[in-house]
Amino acid sequence: MEELQSGNKLKIGIVGFGNFGQFLAQRMISQGHKVLAYSRTDYKDVAHTMGVPFFRDADDFCEEHPEVVLLCTSILSTEDVLKLLPVQRLKRNTLFVDVLSVKEFPQKLFLQVLPQEFDVLCTHPMFGPESGKSSWVGLPFVYDKVRIGGGSRLERCDKFLNIFGSEGCRMVEMSCAEHDRYAAGSQFITHTVGRVLGKLALESTPINTKGYETLLGLVENTKGDSFELYYGLFMYNQNATEELERLELAFDSIKKQLFGRLHDVLRQQLFEGVGMKDRKSLPNIVEDAAHKSTDFATAASNVVAHSKATPNRSSKKSGDNNGSS
Numbered sequence: 472m473e474e475l476q477s478g479n480k481l482k483i484g485i486v487g488f489g490n491f492g493q494f495l496a497q498r499m500i501s502q503g504h505k506v507l508a509y510s511r512t513d514y515k516d517v518a519h520t521m522g523v524p525f526f527r528d529a530d531d532f533c534e535e536h537p538e539v540v541l542l543c544t545s546i547l548s549t550e551d552v553l554k555l556l557p558v559q560r561l562k563r564n565t566l567f568v569d570v571l572s573v574k575e576f577p578q579k580l581f582l583q584v585l586p587q588e589f590d591v592l593c594t595h596p597m598f599g600p601e602s603g604k605s606s607w608v609g610l611p612f613v614y615d616k617v618r619i620g621g622g623s624r625l626e627r628c629d630k631f632l633n634i635f636g637s638e639g640c641r642m643v644e645m646s647c648a649e650h651d652r653y654a655a656g657s658q659f660i661t662h663t664v665g666r667v668l669g670k671l672a673l674e675s676t677p678i679n680t681k682g683y684e685t686l687l688g689l690v691e692n693t694k695g696d697s698f699e700l701y702y703g704l705f706m707y708n709q710n711a712t713e714e715l716e717r718l719e720l721a722f723d724s725i726k727k728q729l730f731g732r733l734h735d736v737l738r739q740q741l742f743e744g745v746g747m748k749d750r751k752s753l754p755n756i757v758e759d760a761a762h763k764s765t766d767f768a769t770a771a772s773n774v775v776a777h778s779k780a781t782p783n784r785s786s787k788k789s790g791d792n793n794g795s796s
């Protein structure tokens with residue numbers, strides 16, 4: 472086996488020098504590691520200000536022989552980028568690491584594409600440029616030592632992990648499959664709800680509650696991430712579709728609960744002083760509004776329209792009509 476560099480500092484080659492790649496590079500440099508970068512877009516200027524040698528030619532990048540190649544590419548582009556990387560130009564004992572927000576996919580891809588001699592470490596720093604802007608203390612860092620040799624190779628892997636450990640990250644060793652199960656129920660749901668709320672264009676008000684502040688914070692936290700990233704979380708985590716369906720079902724069930732209560736209140740109000748002839752038709756209208764319509768406003772307006780058409784029902788207690796407005 473080729474000798475690995477001694478000392479605590481690593482030579483790390485970042486592939487994909489976008490948002491997240493630069494964010495990680497900053498901290499690695501501050502720890503004294505040597506960082507070089509390769510990306511599709513020209514980041515020469517920004518790399519220069521960081522003191523990072525930048526390459527747009529993959530051959531040149533690989534010929535620099537980084538000990539660690541860190542893939543920070545989008546989930547969707549990773550397969551193409553990896554397959555185009557001239558890995559034969561790297562040292563045979565190179566450690567490959569990824570930071571993709573899904574884990575089973577890069578694990579399988581690495582094992583399928585990379586030469587047997589390369590080490591493989593799959594990781595997911597569960598924070599980003601926004602949430603990890605200042606301190607990384609207590610932020611979760613998930614990793615799976617998928618294929619790591621013994622001796623100095625293991626030491627090198629631990630040295631890499633220590634970049635995060637020494638910043639105070641909560642280091643969580645877990646299989647890639649387990650990560651994806653947890654992440655679909657937590658991270659994907661967080662991004663989805665953040666994006667849904669983002670569509671509402673919520674605004675701060677003079678009477679924000681703590682809960683509302685949390686929602687505004689969630690929108691703020693997720694809006695910086697690219698749609699490509701979000702789509703990757705969906706497409707490349709086999710548990711995501713099920714979680715999306717669960718979310719939809721949960722939303723429907725809450726609506727049903729609301730409409731159920733609406734039935735009760737409206738029945739009470741609408742039946743007061745109603746003759747038997749009318750009574751037969753009322754439940755159908757209320758049922759229709761609640762079950763067929765997925766739109767609360769439509770359902771409510773159907774009911775209100777019906778009450779208006781039969782004035783003897785609504786006149787008596789109009790001030791108590793909390794359920795229908």
Ligand SMILES: NC(=O)c1ccc[n+]([C@@H]2O[C@H](COP(=O)([O-])OP(=O)(O)OC[C@H]3O[C@@H](n4cnc5c(N)ncnc54)[C@H](OP(=O)(O)O)[C@@H]3O)[C@@H](O)[C@H]2O)c1
Pocket residue numbers: 486487488489490491492510511512513543544545546548552570571572573595596597598599600696697699700
């Ligand atoms: N942002 C976060 O908070 C966060 C947290 C943990 C993990 N991650 C993971 O980190 C990775 C990078 O995330 P990101 O936030 O920087 O945004 P992203 O949109 O997921 O990825 C952007 C990166 O992918 C590269 N890329 C995209 N399409 C490409 C293509 N067709 N060919 C070559 N390169 C391509 C970009 O290269 P160019 O810039 O050169 O075009 C850029 O470096 C993702 O896998 C993500 O899951 C992100």
